[in-house]
Amino acid sequence: xxxxxxxxxxxxxxxxxxxxxxxxxxxxxxxANRLTERSDVRVLILEAGTNRLDDPRTQIPALGPTTYADQxxxxxxxxxxxxxxxxxxxxxxxxxxxxxxxxINQGLVVYPSQAGINTWEQLGNPGxxxxxxxxxxxSFANQYIPVHAACWQGFRELGxxxxxxxxxxxxxxxxxxxxxxxxxxxxxxxxGAAYLSGPVQRRPNLRVVTGxxxxxxxxxxxxxxxxVRAMAVKVSHxxxxxxxxxxxxxxxxxxxxQTPQLLELSGIGNGSLLRAHGINPTIEIPGxxxxxxxxxxxxxxxxxxxxxxxxxxAHDPNAAAAAMAAYQQDGSGPLAMVPxxxxxxxxxxxxxxxxxxxxxxIGESSGLGPKQAQVLQQLLEDPDEPTSQYTLLPFQLDPRxxxxxxxxxxxxxxxxxxxxxxxxxxxxxxxxxxxxxSANPRDHPALDHGILRHPxxxxxHARHAMWMEKLAATPSMAAVLKENGVRLHSPEPLTDLEQAxxxxxxxxxxxRVYGTTNIGVVDTSIFxxxxxxxxxxxxxxxxxxxxxxxxxxxxxKPHGI
Ligand SMILES: Cc1cc2nc3c(=O)[nH]c(=O)nc-3n(C[C@H](O)[C@H](O)[C@H](O)COP(=O)(O)OP(=O)(O)OC[C@H]3O[C@@H](n4cnc5c(N)ncnc54)[C@H](O)[C@@H]3O)c2cc1C
Numbered sequence: 001x002x003x004x005x006x007x008x009x010x011x012x013x014x015x016x017x018x019x020x021x022x023x024x025x026x027x028x029x030x031x032a033n034r035l036t037e038r039s040d041v042r043v044l045i046l047e048a049g050t051n052r053l054d055d056p057r058t059q060i061p062a063l064g065p066t067t068y069a070d071q072x073x074x075x076x077x078x079x080x081x082x083x084x085x086x087x088x089x090x091x092x093x094x095x096x097x098x099x100x101x102x103x104i105n106q107g108l109v110v111y112p113s114q115a116g117i118n119t120w121e122q123l124g125n126p127g128x129x130x131x132x133x134x135x136x137x138x139s140f141a142n143q144y145i146p147v148h149a150a151c152w153q154g155f156r157e158l159g160x161x162x163x164x165x166x167x168x169x170x171x172x173x174x175x176x177x178x179x180x181x182x183x184x185x186x187x188x189x190x191x192g193a194a195y196l197s198g199p200v201q202r203r204p205n206l207r208v209v210t211g212x213x214x215x216x217x218x219x220x221x222x223x224x225x226x227x228v229r230a231m232a233v234k235v236s237h238x239x240x241x242x243x244x245x246x247x248x249x250x251x252x253x254x255x256x257x258q259t260p261q262l263l264e265l266s267g268i269g270n271g272s273l274l275r276a277h278g279i280n281p282t283i284e285i286p287g288x289x290x291x292x293x294x295x296x297x298x299x300x301x302x303x304x305x306x307x308x309x310x311x312x313x314a315h316d317p318n319a320a321a322a323a324m325a326a327y328q329q330d331g332s333g334p335l336a337m338v339p340x341x342x343x344x345x346x347x348x349x350x351x352x353x354x355x356x357x358x359x360x361x362i363g364e365s366s367g368l369g370p371k372q373a374q375v376l377q378q379l380l381e382d383p384d385e386p387t388s389q390y391t392l393l394p395f396q397l398d399p400r401x402x403x404x405x406x407x408x409x410x411x412x413x414x415x416x417x418x419x420x421x422x423x424x425x426x427x428x429x430x431x432x433x434x435x436x437x438s439a440n441p442r443d444h445p446a447l448d449h450g451i452l453r454h455p456x457x458x459x460x461h462a463r464h465a466m467w468m469e470k471l472a473a474t475p476s477m478a479a480v481l482k483e484n485g486v487r488l489h490s491p492e493p494l495t496d497l498e499q500a501x502x503x504x505x506x507x508x509x510x511x512r513v514y515g516t517t518n519i520g521v522v523d524t525s526i527f528x529x530x531x532x533x534x535x536x537x538x539x540x541x542x543x544x545x546x547x548x549x550x551x552x553x554x555x556x557k558p559h560g561i
Pocket of ligand 1: 022023024025026027028046047048049093094095096097098099100101102104105106107108109110212213214215253254255256258262522523524525534535536537539
């Protein structure tokens with residue numbers, strides 16, 4: 001499916017690599033690119049999914065949603081029905097293709113706040129603070145329609161004009177989100193395009209193999225130093241399984257759900273849980289798979305007034321054909337990029353006394369460790385930190401009862417034109433978990449997003465939902481919405497598809513799993529605290545920094561280059 005052939009497993013059985021990267025996704029490709037800048041380091045990327053780098057659905061910016069629930073692109077993982085959501089199932093879309101979730105995501109580039117990222121240092125990770133730069137192409141759309149201007153104006157009417165500096169991550173207020181789109185080609189700039197471009201693909205020291213599922217790491221214990229070393233990874237390819245040996249280090253970059261799964265399958269995790277599944281624990285780290293964080297989103301859909309344009313290409317074949325013709329002619333039109341108006345909003349209608357009593361409950365009713373409770377309290381008390389990110393989506397989301405996949409959520413069920421206002425919690429207090437259900441690597445793990453488990457999250461979600469209604473009622477917004485039009489709303493928060501896990505002790509500040517000498521983790525699973533808003537910019541930044549650390553460590557070794 002791509003000119004870049006990554007199908008062959010020939011010679012892998014007897015090969016040995018300096019680094020093996022598990023997962024050719026967002027973080028994995030960054031690290032591979034940076035490590036292979038040194039020509040004498042041999043790197044292997046093992047990606048379970050497909051290679052669709054040449055597929056138009058991965059190139060045309062607005063076509064990402066056409067890949068959802070398609071097994072060639074999306075793991076479409078099931079989740080546990082949480083009791084606090086009256087047992088409604090949530091769903092979890094995750095990239096299953098070279099480039100990972102960055103290939104299928106919505107493309108918003110939102111920069112984290114300085115205060116939020118700086119808490120990572122407070123949580124015991126020296127050297128992990130706010131910074132920037134990299135080859136990802138980021139640009140602004142130019143396909144604005146009246147609903148964008150109305151929303152922008154609506155925020156102003158409520159006293160929240162453009163924020164001080166969304167790129168530096170300071171202040172609250174509305175902002176125009178950039179998109180991961182290369183303005184020179186009008187194509188999506190995902191991890192594959194930015195970090196696995198032609199010249200990188202041709203590096204002789206980089207091998208990429210897709211369609212190979214990593215089942216577990218093969219570990220060896222050094223009894224004298226009481227440390228564990230990864231000797232190889234066990235992979236399956238069709239009906240075959242084999243071990244691929246590693247010289248230096250295995251980097252786990254399989255994402256927030258599958259990295260903990262792989263650690264547990266390899267014997268690293270909570271001892272009693274592993275034994276219950278017949279796995280002998282090699283290193284007992286109880287926090288593996290715990291502390292899963294999910295922003296959670298609430299959405300309200302509004303039918304727009306007659307004659308106001310929004311998402312006609314989603315339900316009108318003529319509009320879709322016109323959009324494709326415009327894109328093919330000069331990269332213009334709604335397929336080129338979906339522009340997003342966003343706002344970082346504090347919880348404005350929460351009186352000071354109520355806020356104080358709400359904040360007192362932070363540490364009382366959740367699995368938050370004291371350090372996390374402390375930094376979250378600090379962020380929630382900070383007047384310059386938002387508690388929700390609002391986003392205007394110029395299309396229909398219909399979170400009706402019984403919707404079990406993101407594909408159904410995004411398939412227009414109503415004939416009219418719609419917009420959707422979404423509120424996403426910035427710093428959720430609820431915590432979930434992800435753990436294996438069995439020792440079979442093909443069984444999906446038990447995924448519990450934890451959404452709404454903490455009462456503060458429920459209160460903030462509810463108050464932000466009410467404020468979204470205020471926004472919709474501003475004169476500018478009301479002018480573009482249909483009076484008494486169809487309304488679509490979440491019966492409860494959806495997951496926003498982001499998770500991050502930190503357990504107070506799975507990796508050290510150089511991202512190496514405790515008790516091991518050569519197992520690193522580089523993906524969203526190592527975020528100590530999920531940053532506010534959409535997180536891909538942070539994933540790219542973290543992976544860049546991680547690559548520097550890995551190179552430094554490699555060079556510091558006696559056999560280093
Ligand atoms: C639908 C959707 C929309 C999103 N929209 C936005 C947005 O607009 N803006 C934004 O900032 N963020 C967005 N995100 C989030 C962002 O894209 C992700 O957080 C980020 O890309 C995750 O990077 P990662 O490296 O942790 O994991 P991934 O990029 O998911 O990479 C993990 C890789 O590991 C592979 N893998 C897993 N298990 C195995 C195994 N056992 N063996 C081999 N390979 C394996 C997977 O196939 C995958 O390729 C969105 C995410 C999704 C899913």
